[in-house]
Amino acid sequence: MAKIKAGVLGATGNVGQRFIEMLSEHPWFELTSLAASDRSAGKKYGEAASWRLESKIPEEVSDMTVVPVDPKKVDADIVFSALPTDLAKTVEPEFAKAGFAVASNASALRMVKDIPLVIPEVNPEHLGLIDVQQDNRKWDGYVVTNPNCTTIMMTVTLKPLMKFGIEKIYLASMQAISGAGYDGVASMAILDNVIPYIDKEEEKVETETKKLLGEFNGSEIVDAPFAVSASCNRVMVMDGHTEAVWVEMADNPSTEDIKQAFLEFDPGLSDLPTEPAPVIEVKEEKDRPQPRMDRNLGGGMTVSVGRIRPGIRYICMGHNTIRGAAGASVLNAELLKKMGKL
Numbered sequence: 001m002a003k004i005k006a007g008v009l010g011a012t013g014n015v016g017q018r019f020i021e022m023l024s025e026h027p028w029f030e031l032t033s034l035a036a037s038d039r040s041a042g043k044k045y046g047e048a049a050s051w052r053l054e055s056k057i058p059e060e061v062s063d064m065t066v067v068p069v070d071p072k073k074v075d076a077d078i079v080f081s082a083l084p085t086d087l088a089k090t091v092e093p094e095f096a097k098a099g100f101a102v103a104s105n106a107s108a109l110r111m112v113k114d115i116p117l118v119i120p121e122v123n124p125e126h127l128g129l130i131d132v133q134q135d136n137r138k139w140d141g142y143v144v145t146n147p148n149c150t151t152i153m154m155t156v157t158l159k160p161l162m163k164f165g166i167e168k169i170y171l172a173s174m175q176a177i178s179g180a181g182y183d184g185v186a187s188m189a190i191l192d193n194v195i196p197y198i199d200k201e202e203e204k205v206e207t208e209t210k211k212l213l214g215e216f217n218g219s220e221i222v223d224a225p226f227a228v229s230a231s232c233n234r235v236m237v238m239d240g241h242t243e244a245v246w247v248e249m250a251d252n253p254s255t256e257d258i259k260q261a262f263l264e265f266d267p268g269l270s271d272l273p274t275e276p277a278p279v280i281e282v283k284e285e286k287d288r289p290q291p292r293m294d295r296n297l298g299g300g301m302t303v304s305v306g307r308i309r310p311g312i313r314y315i316c317m318g319h320n321t322i323r324g325a326a327g328a329s330v331l332n333a334e335l336l337k338k339m340g341k342l
């Protein structure tokens with residue numbers, strides 16, 4: 001099978017490097033274009049990027065020449081976007097207009113009415129919005145987005161609880177510093193500290209969750225009717241967002257019902273190369289999940305849950321730059337391929 005040509009926009013950045021790590025030996029995609037700013041364009045990728053992952057920079061990638069973020073300079077069928085949000089807002093539509101499929105990790109277009117916001121295990125049917133989007137905008141290509149990293153971990157765990165009639169959700173997050181990018185949080189600010197503020201994070205969690213768990217009625221998404229209330233905090237962890245979640249449900253399920261719902265959760269996507277097994281891992285130990293111990297489960301794609309208590313209260317945790325960022329876009333792209341959209 002010929003591989004699908006894939007480009008990365010923002011390839012030199014934190015999330016861009018995760019995309020490269022996940023795509024360089026992907027069975028369905030082949031990296032054909034790496035795009036970044038004018039500071040990097042024209043250089044070999046190995047010179048332009050300060051590689052910061054523990055894995056080695058793939059040799060063939062190191063020798064590729066970085067191109068500008070310009071649809072005419074990018075050779076690909078699909079582009080994975082890890083661009084800063086302000087730039088993504090204008091650039092991603094340009095790529096879609098030029099005929100590319102855009103799998104975006106940026107927040108810019110997530111809440112736009114005709115742009116799908118998707119987690120494959122949660123709301124694959126929302127990809128029906130692609131036809132609406134192409135009709136509205138007369139684009140040959142399209143944009144599909146994945147949610148914010150904090151939203152993703154919680155929403156994956158909420159999906160199997162929808163059958164109990166969710167009425168209200170509260171979340172308190174403990175978010176890793178890698179979520180803010182390499183230069184995002186000064187070491188003097190985070191060492192020996194917790195910062196109880198992450199710009200716009202709470203609003204994103206509160207709105208994105210309702211769109212993700214909403215219903216696609218053939219022309220638009222009708223938001224889920226429950227309320228979400230979030231408090232987001234930055235903690236001194238390198239990778240892995242930990243979240244304390246409280247869920248009020250009409251059916252008043254027991255902790256055993258909740259545990260069974262997590263254990264039985266099977267979205268039927270095991271044919272996608274990046275789909276982890278299990279999607280949700282239930283930790284029995286009284287002090288888990290923990291980011292350092294559990295973030296790499298399922299190649300960083302599994303969401304771990306534990307401490308399920310009456311209320312219902314539980315803790316969930318997942319790798320923020322894999323499940324919460326690059327891996328989320330790659331999984332979306334795999335689903336698009338499976339659906340014949342690539």
Ligand SMILES: NC(=O)C1=CN([C@@H]2O[C@H](COP(=O)(O)OP(=O)(O)OC[C@H]3O[C@@H](n4cnc5c(N)ncnc54)[C@H](OP(=O)(O)O)[C@@H]3O)[C@@H](O)[C@H]2O)C=CC1
Pocket residue numbers: 009010011012013014015016035036037038039040041069081082083084085087088105106107146147148149150178179180181182320321324325
């Ligand atoms: N799903 C999620 O929750 C997450 C999403 N993100 C999102 O992913 C995106 C990338 O984040 P991150 O990797 O941390 O950011 P970085 O700052 O590490 O990387 C930014 C990338 O964009 C490129 N870039 C910057 N300015 C321009 C420009 N003017 N023109 C073209 N390219 C440019 C940079 O190129 P150069 O090196 O040449 O400057 C670099 O490749 C953001 O939108 C962020 O919010 C991030 C983490 C998690």
Ligand SMILES: N[C@@H](CC(=O)OP(=O)(O)O)C(=O)O
Pocket residue numbers: 085105106107147148149175176178179180198201204320
């Ligand atoms: N704000 C997130 C990461 C991020 O970039 O989110 P978003 O993609 O919604 O901008 C964090 O700091 O952990």
